[in-house]
Amino acid sequence: MTIAPENTAAQHTSEQDTAGESGITVTRINGRIGAVISGVRLGGDLDPRTVAAIRAAVIAHKVVFFRGQDHLDEDQHEAFGQLLGTPIAHPTVPSADGRYSLAIDSDHGARANQWHTDVTFVPAYPAFSILRAAVLPPYGGNTLWSNTSAAYAELPEPLRALADSLRAVHSNAYDYVAVRPNATSEALEQYRKVFTSTEFLTEHPVVRVHPESGERTLLLGNFVQRISGLNGQDSRQLIDLFQRHIERPENTVRWQWQVGDVAIWDNRATQHYGVDDSDDYDRKLRRVTIDGDVPVGTDGRRSTLLSPSEVPAPSFGPASGASTAEAAA
Ligand SMILES: [Fe+2]
Numbered sequence: 051m052t053i054a055p056e057n058t059a060a061q062h063t064s065e066q067d068t069a070g071e072s073g074i075t076v077t078r079i080n081g082r083i084g085a086v087i088s089g090v091r092l093g094g095d096l097d098p099r100t101v102a103a104i105r106a107a108v109i110a111h112k113v114v115f116f117r118g119q120d121h122l123d124e125d126q127h128e129a130f131g132q133l134l135g136t137p138i139a140h141p142t143v144p145s146a147d148g149r150y151s152l153a154i155d156s157d158h159g160a161r162a163n164q165w166h167t168d169v170t171f172v173p174a175y176p177a178f179s180i181l182r183a184a185v186l187p188p189y190g191g192n193t194l195w196s197n198t199s200a201a202y203a204e205l206p207e208p209l210r211a212l213a214d215s216l217r218a219v220h221s222n223a224y225d226y227v228a229v230r231p232n233a234t235s236e237a238l239e240q241y242r243k244v245f246t247s248t249e250f251l252t253e254h255p256v257v258r259v260h261p262e263s264g265e266r267t268l269l270l271g272n273f274v275q276r277i278s279g280l281n282g283q284d285s286r287q288l289i290d291l292f293q294r295h296i297e298r299p300e301n302t303v304r305w306q307w308q309v310g311d312v313a314i315w316d317n318r319a320t321q322h323y324g325v326d327d328s329d330d331y332d333r334k335l336r337r338v339t340i341d342g343d344v345p346v347g348t349d350g351r352r353s354t355l356l357s358p359s360e361v362p363a364p365s366f367g368p369a370s371g372a373s374t375a376e377a378a379a
Contacts, residue, residue: 072103078111083197083320084303085111092119092312094129101133104314108178109262113195113303113315113322120310122182124151124336131180131338134314136373138341139364141172142222142247148366154181154324156191156333162324165196165297166272168317168339171222171250172361173353174371176317177342183307187331194323195315196302199265201295202257213268213292214348216256218285219356220273223249251356253278255347256292260318267319268292269345296321307335318342341373 066077074089085107090100107114122130128150131137137150154162169175181193202210223246233241256277258269270293276285295301305313315322317339345353355361361369 072097072100074100074103074107076103076107076111076114079115080303082200082301083112083195084115084305085113086115086117088117090116092116092122092130093126094132096130096133105134108314108316109319112197112199112320113305113313115305116312116314117308118310119182119312122310122312124149127151127180127182127336127338131340134178134180135340136368137338138176138370138373139367140339141169141250141361141364141370143244144365150338150367152337152339154335154337156187156328156331162322163326164272165293165321165323167198167269167321169370170220170254170269170271170273171252172370173252173254173344173355174342175345176339176370178340179315179317180338180340181313181315182336183309183311184336185332185334186307186309187328187333189331190325190327190329191331191333192304192306192325193313194302194304194325196296196321196323197319198267198269198296198301198321199260199263199319200301201292201298202266202268204295204298204301205292209291210257210266212288213257214266216288217253217278217347217351218256218270218289219251219253219275219278220271221249221251221275222246222273224273224275248358248362250358250361251275252353253356254345254353255349255351257348258318258345258353259348261343261346263319265319266348268296270296271321318345341368341370344371 068075074087077086079086087107128137139150140152168179254269256269257266260267270289274289277288363369
C-alpha cells in the first residue's frame with residue numbers, strides 16, 4: 051500500500067478508529083507515534099483484511115502494541131510474522147534451535163540501552179520487528195521508540211537540505227568498551243565472538259525515502275560510525291545534531307511491558323531504546339524480524355555494502371535483503 055507523504059494515515063486517524071471490516075480497533079496513544087490495537091488474536095491464521103489493517107496501522111503510527119497475546123509461542127509468533135513478510139535470521143547472532151525467533155535476554159549481555167534501528171549495518175536491514183514479552187522484571191525494563199520521520203519533518207529547511215545531502219557509514223563493530231565501560235568480561239567476549247563474527251560496513255543515505263509511505267526518515271542510530279567525507283569530530287557533531295531531534299520526547303513513546311504484550315514497529319521509520327533499569331532481574335523477550343529492502347536516498351542513490359563483498363548467509367534461512375533483491379535491483 052502506498053500513502054502519499056502529504057496525506058499520511060496518521061494525520062487523519064482519529065483517536066480511536068475501527069479499521070474497516072477487519073474488526074480491529076486502533077487507539078492512538080501519543081501525538082506523533084504509537085497506537086494500541088485491540089480486537090485481534092495474533093497468529094498465523096489471520097485473514098488478509100486484518101493483516102492489511104495491522105500493516106497500515108504500523109506504517110501510520112510507526113509502532114503498535116497488543117495486550118494479552120499470551121497464547122503466542124515461538125511457532126505462532128513466527129507464523130504471524132510470515133503474514134507481514136519474510137522472517138530472517140540475524141546476520142551474525144545464531145538463533146536458538148534453528149528458529150527465526152531471536153532471544154532478547156537480559157542475561158546475554160547484549161543490552162539495548164542505546165538509541166538504534168535494528169541491524170542497520172547491512173544494506174537491506176529489517177522492515178519490521180515483532181517483539182513479544184515472555185518474562186519481565188518486577189519493575190523497569192520499558193522500551194522507547196522514536197518517530198524518525200517526525201524528527202526529519204521538524205528540522206528547519208536548511209538542516210533538512212543538509213541531511214538530504216549526506217551519507218553515513220554504519221557498522222556492527224562499534225566501540226563496545228566505550229559504550230559499556232562496566233561490561234563484564236563475559237559480555238565483552240560474547241560481543242566479540244558472536245555479534246562481530248563478521249564485520250560489516252554499509253553506507254546509507256542519512257535520509258531515506260520510505261518505500262511504502264513515501265515519507266522521508268532520518269537513518270542514523272547506534273551503528274553509525276561516521277558521516278561519509280567528514281572527519282571524526284565534524285561527523286560526531288552532525289550525528290549528534292540530528293540524533294537530538296530523534297530523541298526529543300515529543301517524537302517518542304514509552305511502553306511499559308506486561309507479559310503477553312506484542313509490539314510491532316516499522317524499523318524503517320523508527321529508532322528504539324531498551325531502558326536498562328531492572329537491576330539483575332530477568333527480562334526475556336522474543337523478536338521475529340521481517341526482511342527489508344535496500345534504502346534509497348532523496349537523490350535516488352541506494353545504500354551500498356562496503357565490506358564484506360556480500361552479506362554472508364546466516365546460520366539458516368535467507369540472508370538479509372535476499373527476499374527483495376529482485377524488486378530492489
Ligand atoms: Fe533493537
